Amino acid sequence: MSLLPTRNAALRYCTPLAREPISPEQAEGVSRMLKALADPVRLRLMSMILSHEGGEACAMCDLTEGFDLAPSTLSHHLKVLHDAGLVDRDKRGVWVYYKARSEAMGALRTLFSGDLAAPQSA
Amino acid sequence: MSLLPTRNAALRYCTPLAREPISPEQAEGVSRMLKALADPVRLRLMSMILSHEGGEACAMCDLTEGFDLAPSTLSHHLKVLHDAGLVDRDKRGVWVYYKARSEAMGALRTLFSGDLAAPQSA
DNA sequence: CAAGGACATCGACATGCGTACATGTTGACA
DNA sequence: TGTCAACATGTACGCATGTCGATGTCCTTG
Numbered sequence: 001m002s003l004l005p006t007r008n009a010a011l012r013y014c015t016p017l018a019r020e021p022i023s024p025e026q027a028e029g030v031s032r033m034l035k036a037l038a039d040p041v042r043l044r045l046m047s048m049i050l051s052h053e054g055g056e057a058c059a060m061c062d063l064t065e066g067f068d069l070a071p072s073t074l075s076h077h078l079k080v081l082h083d084a085g086l087v088d089r090d091k092r093g094v095w096v097y098y099k100a101r102s103e104a105m106g107a108l109r110t111l112f113s114g115d116l117a118a119p120q121s122a
Numbered sequence: 123m124s125l126l127p128t129r130n131a132a133l134r135y136c137t138p139l140a141r142e143p144i145s146p147e148q149a150e151g152v153s154r155m156l157k158a159l160a161d162p163v164r165l166r167l168m169s170m171i172l173s174h175e176g177g178e179a180c181a182m183c184d185l186t187e188g189f190d191l192a193p194s195t196l197s198h199h200l201k202v203l204h205d206a207g208l209v210d211r212d213k214r215g216v217w218v219y220y221k222a223r224s225e226a227m228g229a230l231r232t233l234f235s236g237d238l239a240a241p242q243s244a
Numbered sequence: 245c246a247a248g249g250a251c252a253t254c255g256a257c258a259t260g261c262g263t264a265c266a267t268g269t270t271g272a273c274a
Numbered sequence: 275t276g277t278c279a280a281c282a283t284g285t286a287c288g289c290a291t292g293t294c295g296a297t298g299t300c301c302t303t304g
Contacts, residue, residue: 017165018172018222024188027162027169034160039262040149043139043156047149050140060280066146070264075282077262094271094280100140109234112227161292182250192294197252199292216250216301 014107016114030111033104036084041067042077049087049098056090056099063098136229138236152233155226158206163189164199171209171220178212178221185220 014030015022022030037043044066049057057063059078060071067074078098081087086104090097136152137144144152159165166188171179179185181200182193189196200220203209208226212219 017169020169020173021188022166022169024162024166027165031160031162031165034156034165035261038153038156038160040146040153041262043149043153044144044146047139047142047144051142066143069262071281072265072283073263075280079282080261091270091281096281105234109231112231112234163292191292193251194253194295195293197250201252202291213251213300218251 014110017111018114030107033084033086033108036080036086037108039077039080041069041074042081045074045077046081046086046100050100050105056097059096059098061095136232139233140236152229155206155208155230158202158208159230161199161202163191163196164203167196167199168203168208168222172222172227178219181218181220183217 014026037046045063048063049055052062059074063078064071064074078087078089082089082098084104085101087098087100090099136148159168167185170185171177174184181196185200186193186196200209200211203220204211206226207223209220209222212221
């Protein structure tokens, strides 16, 4: 119950959108990642984590600045990112550090890679 | 009223997530694109459009196969993609052709580009 | 001009999602 | 052991969203 079996499934079958029509299963998996990222708060959180020193950030130390939200709300958003397999959670003492999962980031990069506008400039 | 002023705004300021914490405004704009894509049906539609010959596809000719949805539902999803600035609409006679907008696709590619796991392999 | 097809739009309904408050859990420290 | 701080979880509320049937609009064809 600790790891969802579908978490890695989408990553494995992640192909460029423009290569061929993706399968309903892949669409389901990928949309789960994108849904987690399709929120202004979570997008900023993800960017803050990614651009933070060491590629990881402490929840209440580094990730509260600039937000006018209740702590529980921030925690909820981080959980959504974690459940989607986008970030790893590492509890060190009292603080919790979040780090981006390179597999997930790579999958998203792959998704939008390739010649997405091939016949445009030609 | 034909073009939303915010449509191009997000594209202009689209920087890699890992470069620096994105601004709330950029997060708002980018999330609008991702929200449009964060649905299995629309993801498949986008992939079908991108991978179709010529980079464009006819709504009822090419984009209904494989879906068990009412035509109005498909039309709605295509409208969402269009409103988000992800596809262009071109009515030719009775048929409507949808084509991916290269600016939007490029923005998404930029978003997930860069070293998203810098201290990982080093 | 009439009929039909290819869409888009309009309610309407069920579900999902963002937010906050209250509460629970865990670890550091006196 | 008791207290406080850093979270996570549960519940609840309001709004957004996916879906559909019905209707409207535009173009083609007879």
